[in-house]
Amino acid sequence: MLLDMQTLDSAGRGPLGSMASLFQKTRRSLASVGAAVLILLLAFDPFIQQIISYPTRLTAIHGGTDVATTKMLDYFAMGVNYDLVYSSGLWSDNDIVLSSSCSSGNCNWQKFQSSGMCSQCSDVTKSMDLECNLTANETSAGNFTQGSRYINVTCLLTPPQGKSTQFHVHSSYVALSPPVWTYETGGLSWHVFSAYDSYGLDLDQTKNQPFNGLGDPLMVIAYAEIGYNEDYIYSDFISGIKVDKATVCSLELCLLEYDVSVKNGTPDVVTSVLDYGQLLWRNNPRNSSFDTLCWKPTSGPPDITFENPLSDYTYVQLSPVEFAFCGISYETKLSPNLFVGSMFQHHTRGHTQESGNDTTGLDYSPDGDPNALRISSVGLDSIMSNVAKHMNKEALRLNGSDVHGDTFVTEVFVEVQWLWLILPTILVLSGTIFIAIVIIQNKKNGTSLWKSSVLAFFYHGLHEVDKDDSMTASVMEKKAEGLVVQLQESEDHGGLILKEKKDLM
Structure with missing residues (x-):
């Protein structure tokens, strides 16, 4: 028990x-x-x-009209105003290339390949050749005690490969108290190379030797920042002219891989460059007197054939080798003034002859061509990346073919x-x-x-109840039928306790 x-x-x-x-x-x-x-x-x-x-999950929709689509290119050839596309890339920061159709707001595509335009950039500061000479038989700057003197310097800046460019640096000395020197620094951009020898930019190097270091580009742009070492300002002015930084960037055809998805209406596009490929020349199918420029992936065979033009209105030829094509538009050439310009910044320094130390200094805001100022503020690498993206965007809009993906809707499980x-x-x-x-x-x-009952509670909790600790449950049940209890104040400690009613009589 x-x-x-x-x-x-x-x-x-x-x-x-x-x-x-x-x-x-x-x-x-x-x-x-x-x-x-x-x-x-x-x-x-x-x-x-x-x-x-009850979680929510995305479930693929199979069939129906709600189809996810985006674009890819089998070949890169366009019939648009390239100057407009280049200008858009120069002045716009919009980097959205692929426009995807996804009505549900949640779509996914398998990774796919596409022809496209890419940019590559390289720092060539240490490889630049700078040669400067005085203009109009002037002598190098020295210490002048009276009068004023103006110095004009003509410099030739030559990259490791491609076309050189010329620029001028101006300086002046004014005999004030203290005397004042002014000089210029700046930046300049120019065309280094073009696969098409338009406007005499350069020789057609794709027929002789490739442009080294940046794959096989269609065109190359350079930008250089010209600085000055003030240690030479009062002795040998020309020796202080220097190249602070020089960058060359290319635009070249490439094979891209896209990983595209749309989640909650927000597109996510990851782009990878698989191959920069190779340019080559073939006989023009419509005019045997001229060659047409072609492109193939590096992985393609050395001897590659191309089929007849796609239509009577285009020079585009495709090849059994995937993404290889002929008929790169001659319009991809650069116009003479695009990406070309210079900017300059004036600096003023005062001088005390007795101490040989500078006493005043003032740097003015840059001024010059808008294109050069834009490249200086944003960076040539960002500019050329934007240009490539705008070219891809326009090419996809005009010549892109549909790539279908999976559409997903949200369901409760x-x-x-x-x-x-x-x-x-x-x-x-x-x-x-x-x-x-x-x-x-x-x-x-x-x-x-x-x-079976609450008898145990009563028999353990009642005050001075007449009970037998050894009685069985059946005896307890019988005794409980006639047992009357009542809450009553305790005589010992004053609290309320349960007492058998017979104690109250």
């Missing part, structure tokens, strides 16, 4: 009683198991609530979190096993089922 009473006490007092039962010295193993089960039942409801969730079922399953199984063991044990001992 002791086992049944301990278990009954734990169950009657709830989880707190079960907790106390676990730390009783007289606890038995089976009663402890029941107390543990009761305590763990506190977590039953929270675990049950976590079993089922019912998901079962099976791990959250572990505790409820263990509790149900352990509770069932525990009840079965208690029933078998009570039947074996000939006792009635435990927790």
Whole structure:
């Protein structure tokens, strides 16, 4: 009976009683198991609530009219105003190349390849050749004590390969107190190379030797920043002229790989360059007196054939080698003034002859050609990257073919979190096993089922009740039928206690 009473006490007092039962010295193993089960039942409801969730997922739509499309190029040939495209790249920062159609706002495409235009840039500062000479038989600047003097210097700047450019540097000396020197620094941009020898830019090097260092470009632009070393300003003015930085950038045909997706209406385009390819010349199918410029991937065979023109209105020829084509538009040539210009900045320095030190200094804002100022502020590498992107965008708009992708819509799913079922399953199984063991044990001992009434609470909690600690549950039930209790003030400590009614009479 002791086992049944301990278990009954734990169950009657709830989880707190079960907790106390676990730390009783007289606890038995089976009663402890029941107390543990009761305590763990506190977590039953929270675990049950976590079993089922309703996540949203993107589901592909197969068929129907809601089709995801974007563009790719089999060949790069356009019939547009190239000067307009170049100017847009020079003055615009818009870098969106691919326009994708995705009505659901969530689409995905497999990676695909496309012809395109790329840019590459290289720092050639250390390789530039600078040669400067005085204009009009002037002597180099020296220390002047009276009067004024103007110095004009003509410089020739030559890159490692391609066309040179000429620029001028002006300086003046004014005999004030203290004397004042002025000099100029600046920047200049020019055409270094063109695959088409338009406007006498350079020889057609694709027929003789390729332009080294930047793949096989259609054209190359250079930009140089001209600085000055003030250590020479009062002694040998020409020696102070220097090249602070020089950059050459190319535009060249390439093979691109696009990884395109649209998520929640926002497009994400990752572009990789797979191959810069090679330019080559072939007989013009419409005029044998002239050659036509072609392009093929580097991986293509050395001897490559091209089929007849696509139509009567185009020189474009395709090849069995994928992405190889002829008929690169002659309009890709650069006009004389595009990307060409110079900018300058005036500097003023005062001088005290006695101390030999500068006493005043003033740097003015840059001035000059808009194109050169734009390149100076943004950087030639960014400019040429924008130009390539605008060329690709226009080519895709005019000659692009559709690439279809998968369209996704958001749907609600019912998901079962099976791990959250572990505790409820263990509790149900352990509770069932525990009840079965208690029933078998009570039947074996000939006792009635435990927790059949609240008699144990009354017989342990009543004050001075006439009870026998050894009476059985059946005797307790009979005695309880005639037992009347009432809350009454305690004579010992003044609190309310339950007393048998006979004590009150």
